[in-house]
Amino acid sequence: ADTNNGTVPTPLTNYLDTQYFGEISIGSPAQMFNVVFDTGSANLWVPSQSCSPFSTACFTHNRYDASKSRTYIENGTGFSIQYASGNVRGFLSEDVVVVGGIPVVQVFAEATALSAMPFIFAKFDGVLGMGYPNMAIDGITPVFDRIMSQHVLKEEVFSIYYSRDPKRSPGGELVLGGTDPNYYTGSFNYMNTRQTGKWELTMKGVSVGREMMFCAEGCTAVIDTGSSYITGPASSVSVLMKTIGAQLDESGYKVNCDTVKTLPSVTFHLGGQEYSLTQEDYILWQSQIEGEVCTVTFRGLDVPPPTGPIWILGANFIARYYTEFDRRNNRIGFATAV
Ligand SMILES: CC(C)(C)OC(=O)N[C@@H]1CNC[C@H](C(=O)N(Cc2cccc(Cl)c2Cl)C2CC2)C1
Numbered sequence: 001a002d003t004n005n006g007t008v009p010t011p012l013t014n015y016l017d018t019q020y021f022g023e024i025s026i027g028s029p030a031q032m033f034n035v036v037f038d039t040g041s042a043n044l045w046v047p048s049q050s051c052s053p054f055s056t057a058c059f060t061h062n063r064y065d066a067s068k069s070r071t072y073i074e075n076g077t078g079f080s081i082q083y084a085s086g087n088v089r090g091f092l093s094e095d096v097v098v099v100g101g102i103p104v105v106q107v108f109a110e111a112t113a114l115s116a117m118p119f120i121f122a123k124f125d126g127v128l129g130m131g132y133p134n135m136a137i138d139g140i141t142p143v144f145d146r147i148m149s150q151h152v153l154k155e156e157v158f159s160i161y162y163s164r165d166p167k168r169s170p171g172g173e174l175v176l177g178g179t180d181p182n183y184y185t186g187s188f189n190y191m192n193t194r195q196t197g198k199w200e201l202t203m204k205g206v207s208v209g210r211e212m213m214f215c216a217e218g219c220t221a222v223i224d225t226g227s228s229y230i231t232g233p234a235s236s237v238s239v240l241m242k243t244i245g246a247q248l249d250e251s252g253y254k255v256n257c258d259t260v261k262t263l264p265s266v267t268f269h270l271g272g273q274e275y276s277l278t279q280e281d282y283i284l285w286q287s288q289i290e291g292e293v294c295t296v297t298f299r300g301l302d303v304p305p306p307t308g309p310i311w312i313l314g315a316n317f318i319a320r321y322y323t324e325f326d327r328r329n330n331r332i333g334f335a336t337a338v
Pocket of ligand 1 (some may be wrong): 018036038039041081083118119122123127133224226228
């Protein structure tokens with residue numbers, strides 16, 4: 001597809017407001033994969049045809065078959081990612097990857113072992129990291145950097161829209177090279193990234209209702225399109241949960257659904273602006289067999305210094321605030337999503 005005026009939209013699927021993924025192809029003829037466009041990482045990996053049949057998570061997803069691609073280039077270097085929630089192991093290969101109609105020759109990882117947790121819950125096949133090159137494992141040039149060096153984009157930016165309503169189509173949209181005015185209103189507020197090389201900002205505080213409760217001395221906020229929720233230091237999140245009367249059970253914090261409408265807003269103070277999430281934005285309301293279950297989409301996560309302590313603003317934040325990631329100016333822009 002020709003890049004209309006240098007911007008390229010890719011529709012995303014919204015799975016239960018917790019996983020947003022879009023389609024790419026690898027190889028010739030094209031082998032299709034659903035990937036999360038993840039600003040919290042910088043590598044591309046997909047399950048491999050040669051993954052062990054015992055790896056259930058691999059088996060239940062689309063797998064790349066090098067022997068079926070005439071543009072495959074062998075590499076074979078080892079690859080492994082240790083996530084907080086699981087791990088991926090495999091080897092590197094090279095082939096033509098097409099994102100939003102733009103082809104790049106890309107080094108990526110074929111996953112031969114995917115930990116059952118959490119990947120058996122993944123509706124997507126793999127991950128396409130949209131982070132900076134210095135985050136890339138094995139020093140591989142990331143996909144977006146390869147696209148930028150083709151000079152086909154109007155601007156060296158990409159933007160993400162995540163829908164809040166699973167019934168709404170598309171479930172989201174990635175735009176390479178610009179933004180999509182159909183999905184935001186008003187103007188963008190921009191902030192420079194805290195340090196070049198990571199999609200993270202300096203946050204000035206987190207308030208609950210009208211009370212500044214956390215990060216008053218300043219802290220780091222990572223804008224992570226690959227995380228479902230918002231995470232903060234475990235101690236802060238547990239105080240926040242106590243404040244809103246949430247109980248922690250094995251699958252996260254829950255509140256009584258009929259208290260939802262009384263819950264306070266949670267506000268993130270970024271770059272002189274206040275980004276509030278109402279209970280609509282941070283409560284996942286599910287009708288289950290045992291009745292209505294209301295999950296609070298915050299999680300405690302302690303990231304050790306020097307990286308931490310950090311707050312990670314994930315999908316539920318991005319669904320409210322349309323986000324532009326600007327590689328040219330090393331800044332992030334937010335506008336109110338519609
Ligand atoms: C240090 C380094 C390894 C680079 O850190 C990262 O890569 N950090 C990644 C940062 N972004 C979120 C990534 C993540 O948690 N998942 C798992 C996941 C997320 C939501 C829902 C599901 Cl089902 C799953 Cl499996 C990948 C899918 C993106 C980890």
